[in-house]
Amino acid sequence: MLSNEAKQHVGNDTKGMMDDILGNFGDHDTLRQMERVTRLRWNLNTYHLDRGNLRKLKDILFLDMGLESYVRTLTERIMHIDIGFVGYVREASIILNNIVMSYQWLELGAVKEDWEKLV
Numbered sequence: 001m002l003s004n005e006a007k008q009h010v011g012n013d014t015k016g017m018m019d020d021i022l023g024n025f026g027d028h029d030t031l032r033q034m035e036r037v038t039r040l041r042w043n044l045n046t047y048h049l050d051r052g053n054l055r056k057l058k059d060i061l062f063l064d065m066g067l068e069s070y071v072r073t074l075t076e077r078i079m080h081i082d083i084g085f086v087g088y089v090r091e092a093s094i095i096l097n098n099i100v101m102s103y104q105w106l107e108l109g110a111v112k113e114d115w116e117k118l119v
Contacts, residue, residue: 002059003022005063006018006044006060009053009056010060014040017040017043018040031083031091031094037071041068041101042097045064049061064101068098075091093115096108096112097112100112
């Protein structure tokens with residue numbers, strides 16, 4: 001399992017985030033699970049992308065790719081459900097944060113900044 005490999009390289013706070021996601025895998029509140037996954041991705045990308053340790057980098061990158069895909073799966077799960085305007089805004093914020101972590105385009109950073117000012 002990807003999380004077990006990556007757990008060797010992270011501290012207890014990040015391990016707790018991983019355990020929280022795994023423990024809530026079937027959570028009926030899909031937006032909350034999306035937020036958990038996005039927070040973990042931010043943590044991994046901010047604190048654990050160590051280019052000096054190739055084994056750690058590989059494990060963290062594979063976990064991050066799996067988490068990015070999981071957010072897409074969660075998004076598709078609720079795509080056709082009416083979650084109300086506030087829910088749609090929350091979902092759009094989560095999706096935007098997920099995309100910004102996946103692609104390093106300057107335009108995306110500007111879009112995210114504008115979104116945060118509006119929302």
